[in-house]
Amino acid sequence: MTQPKFENHYTDMRNLNWSAEEKAIARKAFDRALQQELQEVIEKTKKLSAKITGPDDLWKLESYLKHRREEIDRDYDYRYSVLPIVFGRLIREGRLNEQDLQGLGEDKLFYIRQITRL
């Protein structure tokens, strides 16, 4: 198989075909990373909240929650056209590893690894 050129990765990624099995693997890995990240926000929120002593701490907590919600909304984008980028980032951040994506085709892993190495 000829490796696709990375320059055209966005167009090529959109044309990848995901089998039902690959979709199940992807969904499971995606949900696992998302749940873990949400759990971290919940734990940090409880810690920050317990330490509130005045209005500054209160509005800092609001700002933290808004910021994290926006980041999570932006980062966890389950469109197949961008999923290799999402997984590449999650691996780079240590939230997933390649084992979690075992069963995805080499065509998807190629793009994921490119992003991981960025």
Added chain:
Amino acid sequence: MTQPKFENHYTDMRNLNWSAEEKAIARKAFDRALQQELQEVIEKTKKLSAKITGPDDLWKLESYLKHRREEIDRDYDYRYSVLPIVFGRLIREGRLNEQDLQGLGEDKLFYIRQITRL
């Protein structure tokens, strides 16, 4: 003294003269109500936070904080031109009573009572 007509209350209120003593009384009452309201939000935040079990509770807390911050920003307006409205509302809500404003001139109390009775 002729009682001012309530219809013109906004224009008339803006023309009230606040003595240094009245300003001190107003500031003390205003700050007391504000601190008390902020303390309520802090206590509720700690309670809500302790009960978070998942993302729905998390983003409900963010929404609660945003809503309360906006309400407090809107309601605690320390311009002398609107202060009688602010105090009238705080008395109506049980956050202050007229004793807290003892020492304000009858010209201010007139407007405050009009709002209290709304």
